[in-house]
Amino acid sequence: xxxxxxxxxxxxxxxxxxxxxxxxxxxxxxxxxxxxxxxxxxxxxxxxxxxxxxxxxxxxxxxxxxxxxxxxxxxxxxxxxxxxxxxxxxxxxxxxxxxxxxxxxxxxxxxxxxxxxxxxxxxxxxxxxxxxxxxxxxxxxxxxxxxxxxxxxxxxxxxxxxxxxxxxxxxxxxxxxxxxxxxxxxxxxxxxxxxxxxxxxxxxxxxxxxxxxxxxxxxxxxxxxxxxxxxxxxxxxxxxxxxxxxxxxxxxxxxxxxxxxxxxxxxxxxxxxxxxxxxxxxxxxxxxxxxxxxxxxxxxxxxxxxxxxxxxxxxxxxxxxxxxxxxxxxxxxxxxxxxxxxxxxxxxxxxxxxxxxxxxxxxxxxxxxxxxxxxxxxxxxxxxxxxxxxxxxxxxxxxxxxxxxxxxxxxxxxxxxxxxxxxxxxxxxxxxxxxxxxxxxxxxxxxxxxxxxxxxxxxxxxxxxxxxxxxxxxxxxxxxxxxxxxxxxxxxxxxxxxxxxxxxxxxxxxxxxxxxxxxxxxxxxxxxxxxxxxxxxxxxxxxxxxxxxxxxxxxxxxxxxxxxxxxxxxxxxxxxxxxxxxxxxxxxxxxxxxxxxxxxxxxxxxxxxxxxxxxxxxxxxx
Amino acid sequence: xxxxxxxxxxxxxxxxxxxxxxxxxxxxxxxxxxxxxxxxxxxxxxxxxxxxxxxxxxxxxxxxxxxxxxxxxxxxxxxxxxxxxxxxxxxxxxxxxxxxxxxxxxxxxxxxxxxxxxxxxxxxxxxxxxxxxxxxxxxxxxxxxxxxxxxxxxxxxxxxxxxxxxxxxxxxxxx
Numbered sequence: 001x002x003x004x005x006x007x008x009x010x011x012x013x014x015x016x017x018x019x020x021x022x023x024x025x026x027x028x029x030x031x032x033x034x035x036x037x038x039x040x041x042x043x044x045x046x047x048x049x050x051x052x053x054x055x056x057x058x059x060x061x062x063x064x065x066x067x068x069x070x071x072x073x074x075x076x077x078x079x080x081x082x083x084x085x086x087x088x089x090x091x092x093x094x095x096x097x098x099x100x101x102x103x104x105x106x107x108x109x110x111x112x113x114x115x116x117x118x119x120x121x122x123x124x125x126x127x128x129x130x131x132x133x134x135x136x137x138x139x140x141x142x143x144x145x146x147x148x149x150x151x152x153x154x155x156x157x158x159x160x161x162x163x164x165x166x167x168x169x170x171x172x173x174x175x176x177x178x179x180x181x182x183x184x185x186x187x188x189x190x191x192x193x194x195x196x197x198x199x200x201x202x203x204x205x206x207x208x209x210x211x212x213x214x215x216x217x218x219x220x221x222x223x224x225x226x227x228x229x230x231x232x233x234x235x236x237x238x239x240x241x242x243x244x245x246x247x248x249x250x251x252x253x254x255x256x257x258x259x260x261x262x263x264x265x266x267x268x269x270x271x272x273x274x275x276x277x278x279x280x281x282x283x284x285x286x287x288x289x290x291x292x293x294x295x296x297x298x299x300x301x302x303x304x305x306x307x308x309x310x311x312x313x314x315x316x317x318x319x320x321x322x323x324x325x326x327x328x329x330x331x332x333x334x335x336x337x338x339x340x341x342x343x344x345x346x347x348x349x350x351x352x353x354x355x356x357x358x359x360x361x362x363x364x365x366x367x368x369x370x371x372x373x374x375x376x377x378x379x380x381x382x383x384x385x386x387x388x389x390x391x392x393x394x395x396x397x398x399x400x401x402x403x404x405x406x407x408x409x410x411x412x413x414x415x416x417x418x419x420x421x422x423x424x425x426x427x428x429x430x431x432x433x434x435x436x437x438x439x440x441x442x443x444x445x446x447x448x449x450x451x452x453x454x455x456x457x458x459x460x461x462x463x464x465x466x467x468x469x470x471x472x473x474x475x476x477x478x479x480x481x482x483x484x485x486x487x488x489x490x491x492x493x494x495x496x497x498x499x500x501x502x503x504x505x506x507x508x509x510x511x512x513x514x515x516x517x518x519x520x521x522x523x524x525x526x527x528x529x530x531x532x533x534x535x536x537x538x539x540x541x542x543x544x545x546x547x548x549x550x551x552x553x554x555x556x557x558x559x560x561x562x563x564x565x566x567x568x569x570x571x572x573x574x575x576x577x578x579x580x581x582x583x584x585x586x587x588x589x590x591x592x593x594x595x596x597x598x599x600x601x602x603x604x605x606x607x608x609x610x611x612x613x614x615x616x617x618x619x620x621x622x
Numbered sequence: 623x624x625x626x627x628x629x630x631x632x633x634x635x636x637x638x639x640x641x642x643x644x645x646x647x648x649x650x651x652x653x654x655x656x657x658x659x660x661x662x663x664x665x666x667x668x669x670x671x672x673x674x675x676x677x678x679x680x681x682x683x684x685x686x687x688x689x690x691x692x693x694x695x696x697x698x699x700x701x702x703x704x705x706x707x708x709x710x711x712x713x714x715x716x717x718x719x720x721x722x723x724x725x726x727x728x729x730x731x732x733x734x735x736x737x738x739x740x741x742x743x744x745x746x747x748x749x750x751x752x753x754x755x756x757x758x759x760x761x762x763x764x765x766x767x768x769x770x771x772x773x774x775x776x777x778x779x780x781x782x783x784x785x786x787x788x789x790x791x792x793x794x795x796x797x
Contacts, residue, residue, distance in 0.1 A: 072657060099643075106660065149796050152669060165716045167728030167736075168677070168777050170660075171669050194671040220731035222650070222658035233651065240644075244755060294788055295672055297640040297757065302647060304755060306640040310672045312789065320792050322672075 002029050003227045004069035004516035010109045010131060012124060014210050015059065015116035019131050022113060030519065034068030034110065035080035036093025037493035037534045042113070043084065043091055044537050048617065052546035056086035056202075057184050057209040059117040065175065065190075065215065066111035067101040068495030069516050072223045073232055074509070075239050076497030077102045077301035079175070081190045081198040083206050087362070087417055087442040089549055090542030092201030092467050093492040097300040098192035100173040101495060106219030114210060121182075123214040125155060127162075127172075128221065136213035140182065143355040144194050145322075147176045147214065155216050172218035178357020180405040181208035185415040187362035187404070191354070195308070195324040196300075199359035200443060200470045202417070227518030235512050240304040242503040249499055250297070253307035253324075256285040258331030258346075266570040267449035269337040271391055272368035273438045273562050276449045277570025280341040288325065288343045298324065305499055311347045318348035318394075326350040326360070329471070332447035333364025338371060339391025352398055356405040363404060365444035366418045367397055370410075372436055378429055385409035418444050420549070435561040439469050441542065441551050446471020451563055452572035456483065459577050460585045463557050466538035472498065477585075479527050479592050482506055486531035493534070533609045535593060536601050540614045543600065543621055553599025557586060596622070629703030629765035631681060632739075632746055634773065637784055639759045641666060641674030645748035652747045660731045663739040664748045667777045670796045673784045676748070676759065679705060679726055679739035682771035687718035687727060687738070696738070703765045704741035712736055724774035 001007050011022040024038070032041040046062060047054050054060050064082040071077055079101035085092045104111070107128050114124075121140040122133050138154075139147045152171050159169040173192070180188035181204030188204025189197035207213075226232050243250060262268040262278040270278050281287075289296075292311040299306030308324040325331070326346060334349040335341065353360045371389045373379040381388055385403065387410075389396045403411025414421050419442045426433040438445050440462040448455045448471050450462070461474035465485060473492070476483040490509060491498040501509060510521050521530075545551055559577055566576045590597065594605025600622050606615040643659065643666045650658035659665070664678035681703050688696040688705060695711035696718060698704070712735035718727045719736070727736045739746075752760040785793035 102659070106658075145796060148671065156669075165714065165729060167716065167719045168667075168725050170665055170667055170777075193668075220660040222654065222656035222661065225656075229651075229655065236647075240755070297638075298672060298674075299640045299642040301643050303642050304644075306642055310788070312792075314790070322789065322792065 002026055002069070002517050002519065004073070004224055005029065006105050006108050006110045006224050008109060009111045009113055010126065011113040011115070012131070012133070013115050014118040014122065014133070014212060017133050031530055032534065033493035033530070034071075035066045035095065035493045035495035036082065036489055037530070038066055038111070039064045039080060039082035039093055040091050040534050040537045043082070044541065044614070047084065048541070048613070051084070051541055051544045054084055055547055056084040056089065057205055059210070061206055061209070063114040063203065063206050063210060063212070064111065065104075066495065067105055068493055070494035070496050070512055071101040072105055072301065073226065073236065073516050074494060074496035074500070074512055075236055076303040076305065076500045078495050078497055079104070080492055080495050081201070081203045083203055085201040085203070086186045086205050087202040088468050088542060089442065089545040090466065091538050092443070092470065094198035094201040094203060095492055095495065096175070096190065096192055096198035097196050097497060098173060099301045100175050100192055100217060102223065102301045103173040103217045103219045105223055106221050107217055108219065108221060112215060114212065117209060118211040121211045121213050123151065123212065123216060125158070126215070126217040127159065128219055139213055141179060144176065144178050144191060144357055145355060147178070148174060148194060151176070151214055151216055155218070159218065169218070172216045174214055174216050176214035177204045177207045178355060178405070180357045181205055182213070183405065183407050183415070184208050185358065185405060185407065186417040186420070187359045187366060187415070188357055189359045191357055195354050197359060199361055200467060200472070202359070202362070204357055226516045228515045231515035232512070235508060235515055236302070238508065239500050239504055243304040243500060246503050249305045249307045252285050252289070253309055254328035255288050255309060255325035255331065257328035258288070258335055259284045261328065261332065261448070261455065262336060265454040266452040266567065266572045267455035268332050269368065269438070269447050269449065271339050272337060272372040272436065273449065274372070275569050276451060276567055277572070278336050278341070280336070283335060283341045283343070292343050292347050293325070303497065303500065307499060311343070313344045313347050316344060318344050321348040321351035323347055323350040323354050329447050330360035330364070333361050337364055337368045337447070338397055340394055341392070345394040348394055349398060349401070352401055356401065358401065358405060361446060362417060362444045363401065365438060366404070366414050366421060367400060369418050369421065369436055370400065370414055371397070373425070373433070378431065378433070383410055417442060438560045438562055440465070440560065441468035441556055442549065443468030443470060445469035445560065449563070450559070451567050451576050453575065454572065458483070458585070459559070459582045460589055463559050463582070464586060464589050466535060466542055475589060477589060477592055480523055484527070486527045486535065489531045489534050490526060529609065532593070533611065536606060536609060536611055536614060539595070539601055540618060544617065557599050598622070629701070630741060630744060631703070631763050631765045631770060632678070632741070632749060633761045633763045634676065635759050636675040636780065637787060638757060639666065639674045639676060640757055641668055642755065642757070644751040644755060645676055645760065648747040648751045652742060661737065663737050665728070667781065669777060669781045670785050670793070672788060673781055675780055675784060677724070677726060677777055677780070680724065680770045680773040681705065681765070682723070682774055683767070683769065684771070686721040686723070690717045690721035692717060699741070702741040702744045705738045706740055707736055707738050709733060709735040722774060723771060725776045726774060
């Protein structure tokens with residue numbers, strides 16, 4: 001057994017309620033590590049042969065909650081959520097912060113595999129090796145804050161009754177869905193701690209399709225044994241010291257970016273990406289800090305950064321709204337992207353998004369899409385059940401958000417996410433609406449534009465990523481560079497927070513891996529074999545896709561049309577993505593990762609990596 | 623800062639806790655040589671998101687836990703003022719939990735004995751990591767004649783107060 005792992009996974013068939021333990025041999029763990037890598041391997045092995053027929057929202061899909069060997073050790077604990085994505089129809093490794101991964105490992109499991117679907121709403125309660133499927137009738141329909149309160153109380157009471165001599169029980173860790181997930185909204189999240197979310201991928205909808213409201217876990221064992229605890233402690237210390245010294249993300253989290261990314265790098269979505277620049281000082285970080293932050297530092301297990309700040313509106317019409325900073329992504333997507341420029345309105349919308357269990361990025365994108373269509377007269381008041389979602393009208397946009405979460409009226413269509421909504425509405429209106437959809441392969445693009453050339457994503461970052469518009473998994477060359485998607489695969493497979501990697505030397509994560517597992521892994525080996533294998537598997541499943549949508553790299557390995565329009569305002573006015581440069585970079589990227597000129601993984605590439613069955617599956621696409 | 627000779631206390635500013643749980647990591651590494659949140663003598667509770675706080679022994683002036691122990695497994699350190707647990711003698715009866723106004727002692731998850739903060743023999747590890755991070759929730763101070771037992775409160779009681787302090791009337795919905 002490899003050190004750093006609990007050594008087994010919990011597998012639950014929600015239909016038969018059969019509970020068992022599943023193990024993987026060392027070869028699999030050495031190559032696929034955990035989290036995103038292991039998810040990719042499990043999904044390919046179990047569903048690869050029928051991938052195109054598997055409905056992401058049907059019982060045959062598998063929902064995975066996976067830790068990695070570094071979870072709990074590398075500062076900033078997370079858990080990786082995966083399965084066949086109802087957004088991209090491929091695989092997304094979507095991580096969410098919190099104590100869930102640590103509790104799970106302390107309970108003796110490296111992950112949870114959830115198959116089939118329950119007959120009626122249930123939640124899973126795990127206390128060490130005691131696992132039970134419980135009725136969730138009481139919390140089905142509840143929002144995030146109600147769900148957390150009820151399940152925390154119920155499960156602590158259970159523990160108290162069962163172990164009366166223990167003393168006071170700490171709260172268990174909970175992953176849950178809100179009403180949006182229950183209603184299988186494709187922009188729904190799997191969430192933790194009110195505000196933390198695994199957003200990319202749309203796994204809240206998968207969990208909802210399985211009628212699984214929550215997974216609650218309490219583990220009382222230590223984290224697994226490691227190869228060299230002294231070394232682990234030293235590395236933890238090194239990461240923390242770097243963070244304490246730079247203080248960059250600690251001070252404001254990403255909460256300074258709502259102003260900065262607009263004003264400085266001009267790469268923030270403004271009114272559905274019609275612009276990427278704003279200079280609204282009403283949206284400065286000082287306004288967030290001084291008007292709405294009620295807790296300056298809030299973090300998760302072992303994290304020195306504590307990038308979250310809790311925000312609450314305490315007076316006026318939005319009084320009582322509570323969320324985190326909001327972080328940059330939600331500041332942008334539920335702010336300037338909707339023509340909103342006050343912290344109070346932004347906190348109000350973010351709090352609502354949290355409560356309903358929606359992804360702020362994906363939902364903010366589809367709201368912006370709808371608002372632009374309304375502005376252009378393509379969507380009318382009648383289409384919108386009487387709503388008038390004008391730029392900056394937080395209340396009307398909130399009403400539309402609720403319609404999406406409950407799939408009412410136009411909300412049912414927008415609940416399919418921007419890309420699918422654009423296709424359906426386009427057919428209804430007989431207009432091509434894709435020019436207004438800012439997404440890549442069904443996944444709306446994170447709030448970092450590429451036109452100014454001043455932000456971190458590059459011109460191929462979203463077009464060539466195996467996770468579409470995911471701003472935390474962007475493609476770039478060189479393949480072993482810090483901006484490469486292969487390095488993100490390591491973060492998502494070791495399963496820890498990439499925000500604690502920014503200031504440290506690239507190799508610390510591999511030293512960490514060795515100190516925990518005892519196994520040598522160099523960056524070169526990772527990038528030339530193991531990570532590349534995960535990338536090819538993700539690419540293969542993305543291209544197989546189905547059943548409702550398929551991607552053709554010739555068409556879909558591209559930027560959204562809007563990114564080829566010149567920026568209309570700001571310091572980089574006129575700048576845009578040069579199509580010829582893009583095509584050239586894409587060609588070089590294809591060559592580097594071993595894809596043919598049509599974007600299909602080449603036979604030679606796959607065979608060299610030992611992926612013979614993938615090669616066979618790709619034959620039909622070549 | 624307290625010198626090594628006099629008894630100490632860990633002053634605590636609960637509402638500043640970030641919930642990073644480095645204190646749990648440091649405590650369990652020191653006492654158990656493992657990262658083991660459940661065996662940590664200091665535990666961060668978060669019964670309501672955002673309302674994180676460390677829950678650990680306040681060294682009450684009258685030490686009710688020591689008084690109630692039927693087998694004299696608990697004693698008071700002359701050096702630091704901490705409650706010391708003799709794990710061999712402890713019968714895990716839990717009477718000290720009921721005697722504690724804050725229900726702070728808790729059972730070791732594996733061994734059959736109670737866990738109570740021993741102030742790390744005068745050099746508390748939790749304080750070190752909390753100070754290093756600049757959170758300053760925990761601070762080592764000389765022990766004086768204060769009513770330290772006021773800090774011995776149940777997780778529910780502390781949560782109630784901190785949640786109202788943070789969220790005002792909204793807190794009622796989360797408790």
